[in-house]
Amino acid sequence: MNQRPGNQLFDAYFTARDMREVFCDQGRVQAMLDFEAALARAEARVGLIPQTAVASIEAACLAEHYDFVALGEAIATAGNSAIPLVKALGKQIARSDAEAERYVHLGATSQDVMDTGLVLQLRRALELIEADLAQLGETLATQAWRYVATPLAGRTWLQHATPVTLGMKIASWLGAVTRSRQRLLELKPRLLVLQFGGASGTLAALGEQAMPIAKALATELQLTLPEQPWHTQRDRLVEFGAVLGLIAGSLGKLGRDISLLMQTEAGEVFEPSAPGKGGSSTMPHKRNPVGAAVLIGAATRVPGLLSTLFSAMPQEHERSLGLWHAEWETLPEICCLVSGSLKQALLVADGLEVDAMRMTRNLDLTQGLVLAEAVSIVLAQRVGRDTAHHVLEQCCKRAVAEQRHLRAVLGEEPQVTAELSDAELDRLLDPAHYLGQAHTWVERAVAEHFALIA
Numbered sequence: 001m002n003q004r005p006g007n008q009l010f011d012a013y014f015t016a017r018d019m020r021e022v023f024c025d026q027g028r029v030q031a032m033l034d035f036e037a038a039l040a041r042a043e044a045r046v047g048l049i050p051q052t053a054v055a056s057i058e059a060a061c062l063a064e065h066y067d068f069v070a071l072g073e074a075i076a077t078a079g080n081s082a083i084p085l086v087k088a089l090g091k092q093i094a095r096s097d098a099e100a101e102r103y104v105h106l107g108a109t110s111q112d113v114m115d116t117g118l119v120l121q122l123r124r125a126l127e128l129i130e131a132d133l134a135q136l137g138e139t140l141a142t143q144a145w146r147y148v149a150t151p152l153a154g155r156t157w158l159q160h161a162t163p164v165t166l167g168m169k170i171a172s173w174l175g176a177v178t179r180s181r182q183r184l185l186e187l188k189p190r191l192l193v194l195q196f197g198g199a200s201g202t203l204a205a206l207g208e209q210a211m212p213i214a215k216a217l218a219t220e221l222q223l224t225l226p227e228q229p230w231h232t233q234r235d236r237l238v239e240f241g242a243v244l245g246l247i248a249g250s251l252g253k254l255g256r257d258i259s260l261l262m263q264t265e266a267g268e269v270f271e272p273s274a275p276g277k278g279g280s281s282t283m284p285h286k287r288n289p290v291g292a293a294v295l296i297g298a299a300t301r302v303p304g305l306l307s308t309l310f311s312a313m314p315q316e317h318e319r320s321l322g323l324w325h326a327e328w329e330t331l332p333e334i335c336c337l338v339s340g341s342l343k344q345a346l347l348v349a350d351g352l353e354v355d356a357m358r359m360t361r362n363l364d365l366t367q368g369l370v371l372a373e374a375v376s377i378v379l380a381q382r383v384g385r386d387t388a389h390h391v392l393e394q395c396c397k398r399a400v401a402e403q404r405h406l407r408a409v410l411g412e413e414p415q416v417t418a419e420l421s422d423a424e425l426d427r428l429l430d431p432a433h434y435l436g437q438a439h440t441w442v443e444r445a446v447a448e449h450f451a452l453i454a
Helices: 017-023 025-045 051-060 068-078 082-094 110-146 166-191 204-221 235-262 290-311 323-327 330-350 356-363 369-383 385-402 406-411 422-428 438-453
Strands: 151-156 159-165
Touching: 017 025, 017 110, 017 330, 025 051, 025 068, 025 082, 025 110, 025 204, 051 082, 068 082, 082 110, 110 166, 110 235, 110 330, 110 438, 151 356, 159 166, 159 356, 159 369, 159 438, 166 235, 166 438, 235 290, 235 330, 290 323, 290 330, 323 330, 369 385, 369 406, 369 422, 385 406, 406 422
Parallel strands: none
Antiparallel strands: 151 159
16 A cells, blocks of 8 residues: 555544545645645736746646655755745746746745645635534524423532433534634734745845735735735734634533433433444443543643644744644644534434433432422421421432432421422422423524624
8 A cells, every 4th residue: 555654543423525535645735736826827917027937837726736745855854844845836836937926925935825825725714613513503592492301400519400401402512613703804904914924024035016916916816915914924824723712612512411411320312322232342232422421532632742832833923933843733733623523413413312211200310309498498488488398308309218209208397288289399309390491591592693694
């Protein structure tokens, strides 16, 4: 097999294929070449270089013309990827048009090529992430409505609390997705900007034509021209990384909830099943939450990568030594991890398998204790808060000690039966009647989702 050495075994599990294509060697090289082709067009438009040189430069700006292994080896000496690529580009052009070769990369610096190339990659990455987030939001909105009235035990400190609904839990995942989509919309104008400053940010080599060329270049690449070059001001990239970190964390929360609900002791909600999915090498009965594992894994890995971006922010003067270099693989890897997490989240959310009967049985594991608050609230309105709390506390202790249902104990307590009828007690101890604003929360989360679409 003719394969370049690399670590590919886990890629399909943790990374979406379309995102890996954005950040593979060909994707990186093509993005830098797109900058060089656009620069030639911009400089020809303002008359700095002859229009006749553009076609030859553009024809050479195809990644398939270049040996990525050779480029990689040259980077070890050159110190960045643009230097050997521009040299190789010049040689490629010179083979057919020696005159055009003179006009390649005119006025630009290596970081202009690499940073703008990265922005072009990030634009595509952003499109992929936004599309998956929108689809995930749509799926979660549908599932939230489907289970808007399906009761299950709320859990605080990993213990049963008062009832919630599965729809409400799903709506909480939806809300986080909606907020992340809003953040991406807000940061897009700050992120998708040109990097073009030349040797130290002044574009002095281009003289009076500098600004016309910069504007033309931004137009060619469909990027915004920022207030000035940002060679050592990295907040734009770090902001994007931070939002990706929030997405990873929110998806990790979804994955954590699903994995806990899949536990044998709960058995309430499951990832979709498929042949060979979630099995064990030794235990035939196992059904492991393999999708949730990716979500939790990405949420665990991304913060460490994000800390690298933050650590690399105090860059020296007009060009950084080492800190810029620390970014090169970091932000792409965050994009790839988030993309894989999103793909798994889409599979999990779309195919949720729900055991509503098991949820009902689990709600009754404490034999009515999770609804003691409901009784206490109503009783307090008739006998006072302190008295009601004391009575319910003693009844709960008795129910536990005697291993009886709270309803039976309450039915024997004179201070309770004097105030509450059998029908009232039955209703108060029915989880379906103690769901508070669960329906409203679902309604609001879904409305926010659709408002963003509009």
